[in-house]
Amino acid sequence: MAEIERKWVLDAPPRWPADHIARRVEQGYVALDAAGAEVRVRRADDELTLTIKSAPGLVRVEEELALSAAQFDSLWALTEGRRIVKTRHLISLADGLTAEVDVYEGALSGLVTAEVEFSSEEASAAFEPPEWLGREVTGDKRYANRSLAVDGLP
Amino acid sequence: MAEIERKWVLDAPPRWPADHIARRVEQGYVALDAAGAEVRVRRADDELTLTIKSAPGLVRVEEELALSAAQFDSLWALTEGRRIVKTRHLISLADGLTAEVDVYEGALSGLVTAEVEFSSEEASAAFEPPEWLGREVTGDKRYANRSLAVDGLP
Numbered sequence: 001m002a003e004i005e006r007k008w009v010l011d012a013p014p015r016w017p018a019d020h021i022a023r024r025v026e027q028g029y030v031a032l033d034a035a036g037a038e039v040r041v042r043r044a045d046d047e048l049t050l051t052i053k054s055a056p057g058l059v060r061v062e063e064e065l066a067l068s069a070a071q072f073d074s075l076w077a078l079t080e081g082r083r084i085v086k087t088r089h090l091i092s093l094a095d096g097l098t099a100e101v102d103v104y105e106g107a108l109s110g111l112v113t114a115e116v117e118f119s120s121e122e123a124s125a126a127f128e129p130p131e132w133l134g135r136e137v138t139g140d141k142r143y144a145n146r147s148l149a150v151d152g153l154p
Numbered sequence: 155m156a157e158i159e160r161k162w163v164l165d166a167p168p169r170w171p172a173d174h175i176a177r178r179v180e181q182g183y184v185a186l187d188a189a190g191a192e193v194r195v196r197r198a199d200d201e202l203t204l205t206i207k208s209a210p211g212l213v214r215v216e217e218e219l220a221l222s223a224a225q226f227d228s229l230w231a232l233t234e235g236r237r238i239v240k241t242r243h244l245i246s247l248a249d250g251l252t253a254e255v256d257v258y259e260g261a262l263s264g265l266v267t268a269e270v271e272f273s274s275e276e277a278s279a280a281f282e283p284p285e286w287l288g289r290e291v292t293g294d295k296r297y298a299n300r301s302l303a304v305d306g307l308p
Contacts, residue, residue, distance in 0.1 A: 030206060031185035031193050037232050039185050039193050039206070050219065052184055052193070052204075054232050061232055063225050065204065074215050078191050078208050 003117060004124050007143060008133040010112040013103055014091070015132075022089045028079025029149055038146065041067065041075045048072040082149045084108065095123075099133070107152055113143060157271060158278050161297060162287040164266040167257050168245070169286075176243045182233025183303055192300065195221065195229045202226040236303045238262065249277075253287065261306055267297060 016022075027042040033055065040051045048067040054060055067075070085105040090098055097116055104111040114133055118124040129136070137143045142154035170176075181196040187209065194205045202221040208214055221229070239259040244252055251270055258265040268287055272278040283290070291297045296308035 029190065031187035031190040033185040033187050036183065036185045036236070037193070039191070050206075052229060052232075061228050063228055065219050065221075065225070067219075071217050071219070074217055075206060078206075078215055082190070 004119070004121060005115050005117045006124060006127065006129075006136065006138040007140075008114045008129065008136050008138075009143065010101070010114060010132065010134040013112050014101065016089060017091060020090055020092075022087055024085070024087045026076075026083065026085045027145070027149070028076060028083040029146065030075055030078050032082070032146065032150065037061070041072060041079060043072060043076075050075065084145055084149045093130070097127070104148075108148055111148075111153060113137075158273070158275060159269050159271045160278060160281065160283075160290065160292040161294075162268045162283065162290050162292075163297065164255070164268060164286065164288040167266050168255065170243060171245060174243055174245060176241055178239070178241045180230075180237065180239045181299070181303070182230060182237040183300065184229055184232050186236070186300065186304065191215070195226060195233060197226060197230075204229065238299055238303045247284070251281070258302075262302055265302075265307060267291075 023045050025042065025044045027040055029038060029040050030050075031037070031039040035055065037055060038053050040053070042049050042051065048069065048071075050065045050067050051062065053062045083106070086102045086108070089101040089103065091101055093099055093116065097118070099114045099116050101112065101114045116127065118127065141147055142151070177199050179196065179198045181194055183192060183194050184204075185191070185193040189209065191209060192207050194207070196203050196205065202223065202225075204219045204221050206215070206217045208216070237260070240256045240262070243255040243257065245255055247253055247270065251272070253268045253270050255266065255268045270281065272281065294308075295301055296305070
């Protein structure tokens with residue numbers, strides 16, 4: 001199932017609603033294989049996972065495995081130079097939609113992006129973004145997590 | 155800890171002892187990343203594992219995770235064209251040493267290799283291989299599992 005989503009780059013973090021969910025996410029790439037899969041480790045709050053995702057164009061596979069703290073630490077060491085650290089904030093929009101606003105740290109400090117996921121192409125096309133969402137970058141691969149981790153700020 | 159081992163290519167499978175341990179091993183590479191890690195799935199008898207190994211030269215890391223049958227099947231689909239299927243036979247040698255004799259199948263059919271692991275460089279140098287071990291290929295990267303899986307028969 002393809003995700004239907006649009007993405008924006010914000011000039012600065014928005015005014016946060018008093019009451020919203022936010023969680024810090026650290027992720028790093030253990031392996032990026034053009035002909036094979038990408039393998040990522042992630043810590044989101046206390047959840048430690050390893051995710052294996054098929055390369056685009058291959059049969060679509062995504063598997064997630066739980067890691068112990070020791071396994072996470074050991075594998076995290078392999079991701080040096082290919083990491084993303086960000087805090088993801090969930091902001092409610094009109095029509096039951098949610099903006100996932102990512103505020104990046106470290107080498108990507110200053111970058112703020114937002115994604116909104118839609119249930120249909122029609123809903124996606126009909127969406128009128130509030131001004132604070134900034135500049136749309138939907139489909140711009142330079143803003144994919146993988147590109148940000150490897151190539152840094154666009 | 156570096157392994158001290160020597161490797162041979164046999165002309166044909168040896169005469170098997172009546173009583174020896176053998177197990178079938180299927181392994182495939184999910185990701186091979188020159189700058190990162192190699193990620194492999196493996197079925198050995200009923201043991202299903204995913205192994206992440208750092209690339210040579212990086213901090214040395216090896217982690218093994220257990221897979222469910224469904225996870226194994228899903229990830230196995232990603233290894234097409236980068237697989238090895240073999241039966242490993244354990245053959246006792248003199249001085250408490252063991253030859254691990256691998257009989258390959260599929261694209262590598264006809265290939266038979268053997269490895270012997272030693273407790274010291276001295277023991278390795280002193281070892282006089284029985285004639286059936288054939289031609290020594292210690293250090294020849296073309297016979298590494300990874301090379302055999304990706305490049306096929308040398």
